[in-house]
Amino acid sequence: xxxxxxxxxxxxxxxxxxxxxxxxxxxxxxxxxxxxxxxxxxxxxxxxxxxxxxxxxxxxxxxxxxxxxxxxxxxxxxxxxxxxxxxxxxxxxxxxxxxxxxxxxxxxxxxxxxxxxxxxxxxxxxxxxxxxxxxxxxxxxxxxxxxxxxxxxxxxxxxxxxxxxxxxxxxxxxxxxxxxxxxxxxxxxxxxxxxxxxxxxxxxxxxxxxxxxxxxxxxxxxxxxxxxxxxxxxxxxxxxxxxxxxxxxxxxxxxxxxxxxxxxxxxxxxxxx
Numbered sequence: 001x002x003x004x005x006x007x008x009x010x011x012x013x014x015x016x017x018x019x020x021x022x023x024x025x026x027x028x029x030x031x032x033x034x035x036x037x038x039x040x041x042x043x044x045x046x047x048x049x050x051x052x053x054x055x056x057x058x059x060x061x062x063x064x065x066x067x068x069x070x071x072x073x074x075x076x077x078x079x080x081x082x083x084x085x086x087x088x089x090x091x092x093x094x095x096x097x098x099x100x101x102x103x104x105x106x107x108x109x110x111x112x113x114x115x116x117x118x119x120x121x122x123x124x125x126x127x128x129x130x131x132x133x134x135x136x137x138x139x140x141x142x143x144x145x146x147x148x149x150x151x152x153x154x155x156x157x158x159x160x161x162x163x164x165x166x167x168x169x170x171x172x173x174x175x176x177x178x179x180x181x182x183x184x185x186x187x188x189x190x191x192x193x194x195x196x197x198x199x200x201x202x203x204x205x206x207x208x209x210x211x212x213x214x215x216x217x218x219x220x221x222x223x224x225x226x227x228x229x230x231x232x233x234x235x236x237x238x239x240x241x242x243x244x245x246x247x248x249x250x251x252x253x254x255x256x257x258x259x260x261x262x263x264x265x266x267x268x269x270x271x272x273x
Contacts, residue, residue, distance in 0.1 A: 015110045016041040018086030018150075021063070022077055026094035027052040029182070034061040036097040039107065040090065046080040071268075073200075074155035074162035084150060090120075091146040092179065101177030106147060109174065116168020117148035123178040126240060127186050134234025134244035136227045138197070138251045140183060143173060160200035187243065194247045194254070201255035202266040217256035225249030 019040035021033060024047065034057070037043050045058040047067045058065050066083050070076035081089060088110040092098065098106075102120070109118060121143050124131050135141050138161055145153070149168065156163040184190040205211040228234045228248040234241030258266050 015087035016085070017106070017110060018042045018044060018084035018089045020044050020046070020080045020084055020089055020091050021058075021094060022046045022048065022080050022091075023050070023054055023094040024048045025050050025052045025054065027054050027057055029094045030054055030057045031061070032097055033092060033094050034058065034063060036099075036103075037090075037092065039098075039103040040086075042084065042086055044080060044083050046076055046083070048076050072157050072159050072162070074157045077155045077162075081150075081153065081155075086150060088147065088149055089153075093181075095182045096122075097180045097182075099177035099180060102174065102179060103177070105174050105176040109147070109171075113171050114169075115171030116152040117145055117166065118171045119143040119173040120146045121174060121178045122181050124181045124183045126184045126190065129240065131237050131240050131244070133236045134228050134232050134241040134248075136224060136232050136234075136244070136248045138224070139194070139228070139244065139248040140181075144179070145170075146179070147174070158204050160197050160204065190243065190247060194250060198251055198254035198258060199266055201251070202258035202262075203268050205255060205259045206263055206267045211259040212256050214256065214260070217253045221249040221253040223249075224252065 017040045019037040019042070021030070021037070021043065023030060023045065026033075030045075034043060034045075043058075043061065043063040045054070045063045045065050047054050047058070047065060049069045050067065055065050055067060064083070066079065068076070068079065070079065077091070080091075090098075090106060122141060124135055124140055124142070132142070145164065152166060152168045154165045156165065184193060202211075225245040225248060229241055229245035234244050237244070
């Protein structure tokens with residue numbers, strides 16, 4: 001039996017949600033990530049220089065796949081946003097999962113929100129441990145601006161932690177459920193991430209022609225470590241809080257030292273690029 005005309009009109013007017021996943025060689029994590037996005041109207045998966053079975057897995061889950069090669073994080077994320085057709089877009093990484101409670105709230109929000117974007121809460125795991133405190137800026141956060149109207153968000157052209165340009169207002173932070181982030185498998189994984197991030201940041205500094213100064217980088221190291229351990233209450237996490245403070249503080253200092261001491265290795269197009 002056909003639905004009454006008013007119900008058909010409401011269904012036609014309901015905003016469409018695109019879920020966007022940007023990944024590289026994530027065949028082990030993609031299935032659970034994509035399964036958690038079944039509530040979206042469309043799933044778009046951007047695969048950057050991928051050599052594993054990620055494309056096959058994404059298509060098996062009904063996702064539309066965009067494959068290519070992007071040197072900069074901002075460029076590949078913008079390519080994914082451009083490929084989405086929904087009224088709203090939810091950005092999710094392959095190591096993240098949307099809980100059912102968060103999925104339900106997202107649906108409610110996009111149906112009524114007059115705003116252009118909303119922060120999404122994040123629960124960060126290191127291995128099997130939920131670490132609630134100590135996440136600070138460059139090395140992790142407890143809320144991310146991932147839910148937004150199409151056309152409201154554009155990433156800048158940096159390699160790591162690119163800035164954002166927005167249009168429209170920010171609405172209330174979502175409060176039910178969370179984006180579960182399996183951020184690091186163990187301490188070694190955390191340190192490898194620090195190495196990758198600082199190398200990419202060094203390339204950005206060299207390309208900009210401004211690597212900063214050693215005293216300034218030392219100040220940022222200490223202030224970020226303090227923010228992580230004290231202001232963001234990393235001390236509540238015991239040794240994990242110490243590790244987070246170390247990584248958050250070391251990031252800007254390592255990036256500066258790599259750019260200063262090994263410019264030929266980290267300069268775009270150099271031997272380490």
